[in-house]
Amino acid sequence: MSNTVQLFVTCIIDTFYPEIGKAVVQVLNRVGKTVEFPTGQTCCGQPAFNAGLRDQARPIAMHTIKIFEKTRGEIVIPSGSCASMIRHHYQELFENDPDWQKRAKTFADRVYELSEYLVDHLGMTDLGARFPHKITYHSSCHLLRELGVDRQPRALLEQVREAEFIELPYTTDCCGFGGVFSVEHPEISAAMLERKITNIDATGASYVVTCDAGCMTNINGGLHRLGKPQRALHIAEVLASR
Amino acid sequence: MTSPFHQKIRLALSNPTLQSALDNNAERRNTARRTVYQSLPTDLQTMRRRAHALREEVIEHLDQYLSEFIRNAQSNGWIVHRADTAQQAVAIVLEIIKSHKAQRVAKSKSMVSEEIELNPALEKAGIEVIETDLGEYIVQLRNEHPAHIITPAVHLTRQQVGELFHEKFGLPPTDDVPTMTATARSVLREVFLSADVGLSGVNFGVAENGMICIVTNEGNGRMVTTLPPVHIALMGVERLVPTLEHLALMLYLLPRSATGQKLTVYTSLIRGPSQDGDGCRERHLVLVDNGRLALRRTSLKEALYCIRCGACFNACPIFREIGGHSYVGTNGKHTPYGGPIGSVLSAGLFGYAEFGHLARASSLCGACREACPVDIDLPKLLLRVRAGQIQSGTKTQSHHPNAPWFLKIGLRLFSMIASSDRLFSLAQRTMGLAARFLLPKNDWMPLPSFTGWGYSKDFPKPAAKPFRNVWHELEATAVETAIPSVSPEDHRESPSPPSHPTNLMEWFAQELQALGGEFISCTSSEVGKKLLEFLQQHQINQLQVWHKHYLPAGLTEFLEQNGIKTTPQANPQLKAGLTGMECAIAESGTLVLPSDRERPLTASLLPEIHLAILRKDDILPRLPEALRRQETFKSPVTVLISGPSRTADIEMTLTIGVHGPKRVVVFCLD
Numbered sequence: 038m039s040n041t042v043q044l045f046v047t048c049i050i051d052t053f054y055p056e057i058g059k060a061v062v063q064v065l066n067r068v069g070k071t072v073e074f075p076t077g078q079t080c081c082g083q084p085a086f087n088a089g090l091r092d093q094a095r096p097i098a099m100h101t102i103k104i105f106e107k108t109r110g111e112i113v114i115p116s117g118s119c120a121s122m123i124r125h126h127y128q129e130l131f132e133n134d135p136d137w138q139k140r141a142k143t144f145a146d147r148v149y150e151l152s153e154y155l156v157d158h159l160g161m162t163d164l165g166a167r168f169p170h171k172i173t174y175h176s177s178c179h180l181l182r183e184l185g186v187d188r189q190p191r192a193l194l195e196q197v198r199e200a201e202f203i204e205l206p207y208t209t210d211c212c213g214f215g216g217v218f219s220v221e222h223p224e225i226s227a228a229m230l231e232r233k234i235t236n237i238d239a240t241g242a243s244y245v246v247t248c249d250a251g252c253m254t255n256i257n258g259g260l261h262r263l264g265k266p267q268r269a270l271h272i273a274e275v276l277a278s279r
Numbered sequence: 280m281t282s283p284f285h286q287k288i289r290l291a292l293s294n295p296t297l298q299s300a301l302d303n304n305a306e307r308r309n310t311a312r313r314t315v316y317q318s319l320p321t322d323l324q325t326m327r328r329r330a331h332a333l334r335e336e337v338i339e340h341l342d343q344y345l346s347e348f349i350r351n352a353q354s355n356g357w358i359v360h361r362a363d364t365a366q367q368a369v370a371i372v373l374e375i376i377k378s379h380k381a382q383r384v385a386k387s388k389s390m391v392s393e394e395i396e397l398n399p400a401l402e403k404a405g406i407e408v409i410e411t412d413l414g415e416y417i418v419q420l421r422n423e424h425p426a427h428i429i430t431p432a433v434h435l436t437r438q439q440v441g442e443l444f445h446e447k448f449g450l451p452p453t454d455d456v457p458t459m460t461a462t463a464r465s466v467l468r469e470v471f472l473s474a475d476v477g478l479s480g481v482n483f484g485v486a487e488n489g490m491i492c493i494v495t496n497e498g499n500g501r502m503v504t505t506l507p508p509v510h511i512a513l514m515g516v517e518r519l520v521p522t523l524e525h526l527a528l529m530l531y532l533l534p535r536s537a538t539g540q541k542l543t544v545y546t547s548l549i550r551g552p553s554q555d556g557d558g559c560r561e562r563h564l565v566l567v568d569n570g571r572l573a574l575r576r577t578s579l580k581e582a583l584y585c586i587r588c589g590a591c592f593n594a595c596p597i598f599r600e601i602g603g604h605s606y607v608g609t610n611g612k613h614t615p616y617g618g619p620i621g622s623v624l625s626a627g628l629f630g631y632a633e634f635g636h637l638a639r640a641s642s643l644c645g646a647c648r649e650a651c652p653v654d655i656d657l658p659k660l661l662l663r664v665r666a667g668q669i670q671s672g673t674k675t676q677s678h679h680p681n682a683p684w685f686l687k688i689g690l691r692l693f694s695m696i697a698s699s700d701r702l703f704s705l706a707q708r709t710m711g712l713a714a715r716f717l718l719p720k721n722d723w724m725p726l727p728s729f730t731g732w733g734y735s736k737d738f739p740k741p742a743a744k745p746f747r748n749v750w751h752e753l754e755a756t757a758v759e760t761a762i763p764s765v766s767p768e769d770h771r772e773s774p775s776p777p778s779h780p781t782n783l784m785e786w787f788a789q790e791l792q793a794l795g796g797e798f799i800s801c802t803s804s805e806v807g808k809k810l811l812e813f814l815q816q817h818q819i820n821q822l823q824v825w826h827k828h829y830l831p832a833g834l835t836e837f838l839e840q841n842g843i844k845t846t847p848q849a850n851p852q853l854k855a856g857l858t859g860m861e862c863a864i865a866e867s868g869t870l871v872l873p874s875d876r877e878r879p880l881t882a883s884l885l886p887e888i889h890l891a892i893l894r895k896d897d898i899l900p901r902l903p904e905a906l907r908r909q910e911t912f913k914s915p916v917t918v919l920i921s922g923p924s925r926t927a928d929i930e931m932t933l934t935i936g937v938h939g940p941k942r943v944v945v946f947c948l949d
Contacts, residue, residue: 046747048697051747052707052710053741055742079700079703080703086662088665089666090666097693100697126662178644178646179643215644216643218639218641219642219731219732222597222640224289225288227736254739262725262736
């Protein structure tokens with residue numbers, strides 16, 4: 038197992054949340070990994086793919102593949118949704134191009150979602166984190182249903198010192214983000230988010246932990262609009278805290 | 280300009296009655312489904328994969344299975360018709376009805392009939408058509424479309440139904456569900472008895488023996504396929520299974536996924552018309568294509584695997600917000616198929632331009648795929664619809680992606696930027712600077728409502744320095760901490776198979792009683808006395824009975840000697856019917872009843888009380904074993920009965936005794 042790992046930080050974290058990116062690096066350092074950040078990286082192409090605009094998604098996916106082909110070793114992505122895009126949807130995106138399909142497969146085989154990487158690949162759950170707050174966990178849809186990752190983040194959170202974990206009712210219900218969906222169908226998205234926030238309220242937790250910055254942005258956007266005190270956090274922020 | 284779809288969405292979201300009805304539906308159905316899956320003989324995922332492979336096989340070789348099915352159905356006496364289009368299907372049905380000079384059609388649930396818009400066509404031709412499924416009846420009285428493929432009146436509260444019944448039947452205003460159900464029972468009983476033609480849907484056709492399978496709970500499906508002299512069954516061409524063995528697999532999944540039942544109360548297996556006078560004498564099967572065979576050649580083919588259980592509707596967070604009536608075309612036309620699968624089917628069968636936009640109302644959360652008993656990859660299909668990828672392999676009917684214009688422009692720009700790291704970096708910094716210039720003090724940007732995002736949430740401010748620009752400041756090397764690596768534990772729980780009594784009789788009794796059936800164990804010498812006691816207790820002195828060959832020796836004579844009149848004739852006035860059975864199924868508390876002149880179907884259908892004699896040795900553990908008994912399927916109709924008739928069509932409130940018996944009492948000979 039190489040000591041170096043590539044980070045695909047995702048466009049959302051890169052653009053909006055550099056502090057989460059830093060937390061991811063800290064977490065990976067702490068488990069003994071040296072992190073490399075291929076600077077040419079941008080986005081996996083999911084927004085265009087989900088919008089049905091495959092011709093627009095393809096150049097972005099090709100760009101991403103090319104950037105990471107220049108590197109070696111495992112690639113860690115702090116997002117279940119982007120990891121799933123690469124693992125499951127790139128094959129369909131390049132269905133008429135066997136050459137790119139093959140390159141996409143080679144790329145996808147190196148890709149791990151962060152919690153999956155820590156728990157399944159490295160066999161680590163206790164990262165020595167301390168987070169003296171009430172927390173709950175929102176199961177992000179693509180992480181849960183497309184990657185089948187659920188026990189991993191829970192196992193990681195279980196080891197966080199001084200954190201009081203409260204289960205979120207209906208944790209597997211979508212928060213209403215869905216990428217372009219939240220812009221195309223704002224009313225439905227709002228109703229779904231309202232349910233999520235009601236459930237968050239019911240836990241009495243101060244922080245909702247997720248493995249996806251998309252869900253986090255959606256939930257925080259709603260919490261902030263309503264003037265609620267709770268905040269959604271990316272799991273890396275909790276794991277990096279001491 | 281707001282589209283009809285958006286208008287419907289707003290209407291649904293602002294209707295608190297509808298919202299609570301939809302919540303109620305989702306809660307109950309999802310919980311019931313998850314609970315009942317635990318009673319499967321094999322684990323759910325294995326069965327889903329098998330079911331998927333089976334549906335795939337059928338759709339791949341549909342022509343072959345279809346001709347086998349048609350051949351066998353015809354040799355059983357079915358009159359088979361094929362309709363390529365909805366218009367043809369309507370014309371065929373009208374023709375049959377007219378050839379019998381029929382005036383009144385009693386109809387049980389059929390989504391194909393909704394699809395081909397049969398009712399308005401029949402009414403236009405001056406034919407009275409009456410829906411007899413309670414939920415369908417309610418929506419018909421309200422002049423509405425069904426709001427859910429399984430629970431048509433899901434959108435209504437008991438108060439609304441009470442008002443409707445008050446208005447239509449002069450029933451004193453009530454919100455008591457049993458009272459309303461009893462009203463429907465008596466109104467519709469007259470319809471069943473007087474209808475010239477019975478019209479039904481079909482859940483499955485079995486290719487190997489030309490039999491159709493219809494699952495119902497209320498008993499109306501049995502009524503319309505038994506009482507009127509002519510029966511017309513409407514079936515989508517794709518709804519086939521190769522063999523009875525495969526039917527068993529589907530019957531393990533369909534009721535569980537649809538209503539959380541191990542089996543529906545009635546599973547009717549109709550081989551063909553009656554030859555000897557019991558039951559319906561003329562049966563027509565109308566096989567409807569209406570775009571299915573063409574859809575089979577497109578990338579949406581998997582949508583044809585659907586068995587119409589409605590589980591994806593119940594699991595879908597979007598359906599839960601907007602309900603079935605919101606799924607409309609660009610011109611406001613309703614589609615019978617809403618929810619996740621309907622968003623694919625409507626685009627695939629009824630037109631991309633008109634219905635393609637429905638697939639965009641999904642957060643792609645995958646709850647539908649998880650709920651689907653035949654493991655259809657619904658998010659994948661929804662994405663293909665969005666991409667306009669529904670062209671066939673041979674014909675190039677390619678469509679353009681149906682993203683709204685602002686996304687097309689925005690994402691074209693985004694694609695250009697995100698395919699170049701320099702442009703991407705530049706865009707990030709520009710956004711960061713612009714946000715700081717416009718909103719120097721805020722961490723959040725309150726976007727206006729029209730942006731979509733701003734409708735209900737604030738937007739985070741882009742970082743002044745994106746991660747790529749702070750990356751170099753980090754000490755990116757491994758810290759030499761010795762956090763011990765442990766081998767990953769597998770926390771996945773392997774569900775232990777649910778326990779059930781090993782004694783078959785106890786197991787059967789337990790399941791039957793759980794359904795509200797009654798179980799009386801006795802010896803063959805006591806059965807006459809026990810039965811007589813029961814009849815006297817209920818002041819019953821007349822019974823419709825099966826022929827004495829099919830009952831314990833001397834039983835009929837004993838009853839006659841003790842003042843109980845027995846008759847083989849159906850008579851709606853009789854309070855009780857006495858039958859034997861071919862066998863029983865322990866796992867679901869099911870009675871298997873064949874039928875012929877000596878074993879009339881009506882004895883287990885018309886009376887309020889169904890008394891059935893079971894020999895202990897005839898109890899089989901599971902469904903496939905019962906379906907394997909060839910003896911079972913020699914008669915024109917075989918009915919699997921699991922408890923008293925029931926409905927949950929009003930506010931999901933379980934009510935016992937709709938059209939079929941209110942009580943099922945099994946006397947088991949030990």
